[in-house]
Amino acid sequence: MKTIYEIQQLLKRFGTFIYIGDRMADLELMETEIKELYSSQLIETADFQSAIMLLRHEIRLEREKRQAETR
Template sequence: MQTVYEIQQFLKKFGTVIYVGDRVADLELMETELKELYAAQLIEPADFQSGIMLLRHEIRLEREKRQKEK
């Protein structure tokens, strides 16, 4: 997985659609969902790792963006 969109599509396969309206909250919920799927052994370790790394990167970028806007 290389984009947030790909993660969203991946989660849809498991019946999970996330949209809260807050980008950081959405990303954090996606991270939680990936963790739960991995803990339940429903996804491969490689999918889990790439998804988590991408989401954490996007969360960090979004928080930095918000800090600059203040």
């Protein structure tokens, strides 16, 4: 997986639609849902790993953005 959109499409296949309106909350909830799917053995290890890496990267970028805005 290379984009957040691809992760959203993966979650959509399992009936999970995530939109809270806060990007950070959306990303964190997606991470939780991906972990649940993996622990339930519904997604492959490669999909899990790439999704988690991408989500953590995006979460880190969002945190940096928010910190820069508060300065």
